[in-house]
Amino acid sequence: MINLFIGIDDTDSPNKYCTTYIATLLLETLRENGYTLDLPKLIRMNPAVKYKTRGNGGISLRILDNLSSKDKEEIKNITIKLVEKYSDFDCDNTNPGIVFIDEEKYKEHKEELQQYYKKVLYDIVDIDFAERFISKIGGQFIKYKLGRGIIGALGAVSSTPPYTYELLTYRKKEMWGKKRNIDEKSVIEMDKSTFPYTYDNYDYENEKVLITPNTPCPVLYGIRGINKEVLLKAKEMIKGETPEKYTIFKTNQGTDVHLRNMKIKEIYPNTGVIVYGKVIKNPKNIEGGHVLFTISDETGEIGCIAYEPTKRFRDIVRELIIGDYVAVYGTVREYPLEINIEKIKILKLAKKYIKDKKCPNCGGTLKSKGKKLGYKCKKCKIIIPYENIKKIEIERQIKIGFYEVPGSARRHLSKPIQIIDFNLLENDS
Known part of the structure; x- marks a missing residue:
């Protein structure tokens, strides 16, 4: 049984076309020519990649028929014509690529392909690496211009659940x-x-x-x-x-497959992480409307940032205090090394206190005279040392659980809270 996988990527630009449109036309044309196809795949890869044309996503089609050499040649020619017709070659950042892999080669190198899929999710893959990999497993690639699209084309072909x-x-x-x-x-x-x-x-x-x-x-x-x-x-x-x-x-959209559990010392730029840690620096507003706080684990510390487009999500972040224990989900920016928060899970809340400003002697109002001088009652003039001021525990404005950025700020791969408990592995059919 000789089936065929087709991968395509990097055909569109911010101004023109869409790789999924090519997939749709290819699906239609191949079916009209009598071929049977599986459900097409739209596979997103590492969102931290800087050279992506739009959403860093490739497409993959799988022909299920027992193909002759003539059939495969026909399929390849149809694919090439559609890619050449509907790619924005005028865009400097568009570098289309096509990958073809026989089913037998796919099965023979399945474990290697799974590792490749993880690599395009977690890291930055270069064109030479993709070329060598495709040649090694007996696949075929076609490059246009720089041909960067072969990276994502193979990534789409090599994808595995969840979906x-x-x-x-x-x-x-x-x-x-x-x-x-x-x-x-x-x-x-x-x-x-x-x-x-x-x-x-x-x-x-x-x-x-x-x-x-x-x-x-x-x-x-x-x-x-x-x-x-x-x-x-x-x-x-x-x-x-x-x-x-x-x-x-x-x-693979909405699956969090780009994220890995990591200790802080293991973190490196341009990858996706889930990090558990204790808040050691209170959130602060920084230039641009962003909010920054710091967490630590037994291996180190790292800043976590909620950017301005996350809007009211920043209000949740502002409520964190030193001692809270959280899991931060996001991608790592290069400089400074910080986590761009996609969502956060609050696991434990520290107790929060305010100073009782009521005078224990007369019930008047206490006013601070500085940490060294303590507090002085406006009414009876008694002075109370700073360390003797009674503290009152107050209710926290946030609860234990998940919080996420709004949909307009969510990345393609980030899993929304509403589907967090669904078993997406079942979607491999």
Whole structure:
């Protein structure tokens, strides 16, 4: 049985096209030619990669038929023509790549491919490494310009569970580049009707529709979720511009697969981490509207930052105090070495106290005269040493549990809290 895997990446730009659109056209064309295909994959890779064209995502298709050499040649020619027709070669940062791997080679090198998938999730992979790897396992690659797309193309082919799904709809060509007309109320109704099986449809905090892209690409909207049937129902609820076609992709979006449990001393730039630690420096506001605090474990300490676009999530972060024990989920910036927070789990809250400013002698109000001089009562003039001031425990404004950034600030791979307990490994079918 000779099946074939196809991987494609880096065909689009911020101004033109979408690699998933090529996948949709390829899927249609191959089916019209009598081939049977598995559900296509949309696979995101390390979000810290700086040279990504948009969302650092490649696509993969798998042909399930027993293919002859002639069949494979036909499939490759169809793929090449579509990539060449729908890639933005004028964009300096667009460097398309295609990868073909036979099923037998895939099975023979399955463990190596799984390790490659982890590498593109956690690290920065260069073109030479991808080339050598593809050649080593007996695959074929085609590069355009720098050909950086072969990195993500192979990453998409090599992906493993967990998975979610995304239903992507596409616009008629005459609508490309025009303003998208999607009824906001219908998106809200759809979101509420399909919760918790779809996610990131609408940002209620910032009153923003999230299913439409911000670029003039062929995509009309995309609905993300954990159940294919629910996605189909959700599509029927959206009002506004009518899509020309749609495709359901299996994807690693919303799975947290880019994150690893790490000790602070193990952390390095441009990777995703989950770090457990105690707050050792209280949160502070820094330039740009960001909020920074520091945690430590037995191996070291590191800053954790909630950026301005996370909006009210920063208010949660501001409530942390020294002694709180947390798990921080996010990617690591290069300089200074800090964790860009995607979500946080508060595991233990320290007790918080305020000083009792009531005079124990007369009930008047105490006023600080400095740490060395202590407190003086405005009424009876008694002076009480600083260390003798009674402390009152106050209720914390945050609770133990998960807190996350709003949908408009969430990365593709970050798992929303609403699906945190679902078993996404079951989505391999």
